[in-house]
Amino acid sequence: MHHLALNVQHVGKSFASEEPWLKRLRRRNGKVCAVSDVSFQVKRGEIYGILGPNGSGKSTLIRCLATLLIPDAGRIEIFGHDLQRDEKTVKRLINRVSVDAAFFKKLSAMENLLYAARLYGMDGATARKRIREILERLGIKELHQPLEHMSRGMQQKVAIARAFLNSPILLLLDEPTTGLDPRSKREVQEFVLEVREDHDATVLLTTHDMDEADKLCNRVAIIDNGKIIAEDTSQGLKNLIQDRVPNPTLEDVFMELTGKQLVTEEDLVSET
Template sequence: MTDDGVITVEGLSKQYDGFKAVDDVSFEIKRGEIFGLLGPNGAGKSTIISILCCLLEPTSGKVTIDGLDVENNAADIKRIIGVVPQEISLYYTLTARENLAFYAKIYGLSGKEMKNRIDELLEMVGLTARADDRVEGYSGGMKRRINIAVALLHNPRILFLDEPSTGVDPQSRKRIYDTIRDLNRQGMTVLLTTHQMEDAEKLCHRIAIVDKGKLIALDSLDGLLKMVGETDIVHVTAKEIPTEAVDIIKKIDKVQKVSLDEGNMTIQLVHGRELLAGIIDTLMDSGAKVESIQIKEPDLETLFLHLTGTRLRR
């Protein structure tokens, strides 16, 4: 581990009945950074975070958190990490304040210290005004914000969030983003898993792209996008696209990849705008019924397609 590394993952693998959910993954998270694991559902992200949280044992490899080995120092690690699971872990018939008090007592808080910490966290996640309402009446985003507050009760140094923006409204998403940034500015190291491009692009200092259990790229957003270069992505929605048309488009100079998925054609190419007219002509001449065409400049979705040959599965 380097001097500024707080989490190291070396050759991590997790196998279930012959299936490798995580396959020889290695990375290091620096102290005080927001680090993202980006990939589709089923890529292995939640398995990785479960091992880091000491909830699963690895099949092989080594993981240390702040110098502590996850297999031998689970109790010590749990004192310094906060975990926000993908599934909401709240008692719906209790109010937000009652939920926080319940978990605070588990962490050993009581009296004025507990009350002050709960008030502070309710303010942080923007739910002071709804603190005494039952959680069952909350929106999905509000429940997730209280879930984050629960994970922060014991003032952890490291925060793990598994798909923090899943099922939330735009207002709650912004509040969650603001909370994560504020915590990071105060020195907290954050690891989040996500299949949402927006989460990774707006929050993370560095992003590890994971697919089918393997780590396929790791860098800052700018560094990752440089891997794509001047590539554009053209998305075509059409009916009855003949194979001959696909073959012709594949042979166009500067077209790098063409994929078909249930009536959607995705074309990865250099200088897409210059070639767009020729691609449309080819499709129309072949008898394809084109419904829409969209051209996108390089982004993380473009990169995922570039690296894997498939679009990011939701």
């Protein structure tokens, strides 16, 4: 298996938009440039974080990696396979989990995962066995109660469990803990760490939570306006500004590099 889980080179993605409210945003020829000349590499077994404010291009980037969007520019390789040339192979190697995970809330974890397994073309008996295995290994005991009776953190775990149905080795987690209460947030974070250990998975996650990036990620890329403006270990990023800011946090790093706040009052309000 290739030692580079992910190789992203000069990827760009713009959206056509004539929305008047978008005029305030960066735009060229009526286009919103969501991701611009982004390059980075993720090693096998790493947890790599993309840290950036709302609207910085994180979801667009994840959608490009998940083959849901076609980039306008650049090249993406997953375990050495070109995303566009070997789309079929790549699709077996990756799985994306997003906050807005589509579940049937009245159905149980088992029923939801069986439904997903059918979409993957697995037969019922095989699926049932595999789902038991996955949920057990992930410590999810409530197999048969409706999802709506489970905590949001637990539901998010089920979403991640679903991502293991097709044995992905690169997990794409788009803001896995956004909107969760502190306890659920901690549960999901611990879970991500476990999943990496137990399943030999590589994880790419996006977040606007600097503590999360600090706690979970081996390396962090800071993204702003669709561009990666710095990339290093959390400590390496802090070292960048150590001489100007004593005991810096990643938030300080972001502010020093961009002159902006990472999390705005508005974000805080919309999260509660």
